[in-house]
Amino acid sequence: MTSSLPPTTAGIDPSTPAASPRGRYAQLPRLSGAGFLPLGFFARLPLAMLTVGVLTLVTAASGSYAIGGFAAGAVGIGSALGAPLLGFVADRRGQRPILLWAAAINALAVAAVVVISSSVTGFDAAAVALVLSAAFLTGATSPQVGPLARVRWIFLTRKLPERERTGTLETALSYEGTADELTFVLGPALVGILASLIAPWLPLALAAVLTAVLVSLFAVHPTERAVQRHGQTPGEGQASRRGEPLHWRRVVVPVLGMVCMGTFFGSTQTTLSAFTGSFGSSELAGLLYAVMGLSSAAGALSVAFWPARFPHALRWVMMAALMVGLACLLLVPNSVPEMVLVLLLLGFPVGPVMVTVFSIGGIVAPRRWLGTVMTALASGIVAGTALGSSVAGSIAQNGGYSAAWLVPIGAAVALLVLGLGAGLLVRRAPGAVTGS
Numbered sequence: 001m002t003s004s005l006p007p008t009t010a011g012i013d014p015s016t017p018a019a020s021p022r023g024r025y026a027q028l029p030r031l032s033g034a035g036f037l038p039l040g041f042f043a044r045l046p047l048a049m050l051t052v053g054v055l056t057l058v059t060a061a062s063g064s065y066a067i068g069g070f071a072a073g074a075v076g077i078g079s080a081l082g083a084p085l086l087g088f089v090a091d092r093r094g095q096r097p098i099l100l101w102a103a104a105i106n107a108l109a110v111a112a113v114v115v116i117s118s119s120v121t122g123f124d125a126a127a128v129a130l131v132l133s134a135a136f137l138t139g140a141t142s143p144q145v146g147p148l149a150r151v152r153w154i155f156l157t158r159k160l161p162e163r164e165r166t167g168t169l170e171t172a173l174s175y176e177g178t179a180d181e182l183t184f185v186l187g188p189a190l191v192g193i194l195a196s197l198i199a200p201w202l203p204l205a206l207a208a209v210l211t212a213v214l215v216s217l218f219a220v221h222p223t224e225r226a227v228q229r230h231g232q233t234p235g236e237g238q239a240s241r242r243g244e245p246l247h248w249r250r251v252v253v254p255v256l257g258m259v260c261m262g263t264f265f266g267s268t269q270t271t272l273s274a275f276t277g278s279f280g281s282s283e284l285a286g287l288l289y290a291v292m293g294l295s296s297a298a299g300a301l302s303v304a305f306w307p308a309r310f311p312h313a314l315r316w317v318m319m320a321a322l323m324v325g326l327a328c329l330l331l332v333p334n335s336v337p338e339m340v341l342v343l344l345l346l347g348f349p350v351g352p353v354m355v356t357v358f359s360i361g362g363i364v365a366p367r368r369w370l371g372t373v374m375t376a377l378a379s380g381i382v383a384g385t386a387l388g389s390s391v392a393g394s395i396a397q398n399g400g401y402s403a404a405w406l407v408p409i410g411a412a413v414a415l416l417v418l419g420l421g422a423g424l425l426v427r428r429a430p431g432a433v434t435g436s
Contacts, residue, residue, distance in 0.1 A: 048187025078139025087375030262384020
């Protein structure tokens with residue numbers, strides 16, 4: 001499942017010509033080892049199942065949508081707070097130990113949610129507090145496979161020839177964006193199928209097993225050895241950056257961009273529930289949201305084929321501007337088929353924006369803080385999703401779903417404004433790690 005070649009140059013001959021765009025995705029398994037791509041994909045699936053799984057189980061066990069919603073919110077808050085801490089420790093001590101510990105603790109925390117929810121007969125204040133504490137711990141210890149996989153790609157590509165480095169890394173980040181989108185479509189769908197056909201506790205039990213097994217395998221994969229830990233001697237050309245601190249003003253723009261992206265996601269999902277509920281079919285909201293996720297994944301996959309002369313800052317601005325225009329179309333549909341068409345179109349610029357923001361995060365972050373920055377970007381999405389869901393839900397409750405569509409439109413506008421400042425940020429970044 002893993003390659004025996006050195007993790008920084010596995011299968012890539014520096015003397016070979018630069019890969020054509022069509023061959024870029026074929027380069028990835030040669031660079032990382034054949035097993036890394038499927039392992040990294042399925043190892044992040046439990047995280048995509050967690051929030052919906054907790055919501056489903058706790059709601060079914062307690063009979064209260066409010067308690068279920070609080071438990072799901074506790075997962076989100078825990079993840080938003082815990083992810084950067086896990087990334088910080090990974091930068092200091094290496095990815096392998098922190099991922100192994102996180103996998104073990106997270107599997108136990110998820111199991112605790114299952115046991116508590118299944119054994120409590122009456123959800124009094126003490127039982128609710130216990131469930132919320134366990135839910136918070138599941139979020140705080142969630143292994144950050146996606147962000148840490150991106151860190152590995154950045155280090156895996158750093159020793160490639162200059163003519164290959166940027167294209168190969170862009171391809172890897174495009175793949176990671178696609179993997180994120182697909183798992184966050186498949187995860188909730190898997191929860192719904194297992195919970196409805198078998199039992200509400202089964203999705204979380206499966207997530208615990210997958211975390212314990214797959215995240216542990218991801219932790220010990222040879223690509224982990226490519227990542228330079230804090231305090232290690234920097235590679236060639238990096239001596240002048242030894243001891244470089246993390247200046248948060250460099251990463252605040254991409255982090256805020258991810259908060260806006262999460263706000264867009266959360267508000268869209270919540271408003272879709274209100275939209276489909278007006279037709280008496282609120283259960284269709286997840287399927288409609290999946291339509292946008294699939295086209296977003298396709299858009300993310302396409303970024304690898306974009307020309308190098310299309311710079312990151314311009315990509316951000318142009319795709320965010322397209323998001324604004326297409327998001328305004330959300331105000332138009334009066335039927336489910338019309339909404340399907342709008343969401344299908346809207347998803348295409350979403351994936352490229354996510355890939356671009358992660359790329360810019362890699363550009364502006366010092367190498368020894370890449371884990372911290374990448375997990376902070378992921379936390380931005382989580383925090384934004386909670387913000388968007390709460391604001392859009394409140395507006396939809398009081399003013400209807402039409403008014404609530406203003407929240408994702410506003411989030412897209414904010415993304416556009418942040419993109420206008422991204423060009424200056426990239427130009428000022430010393431030693432862009434992407435090679436851009």
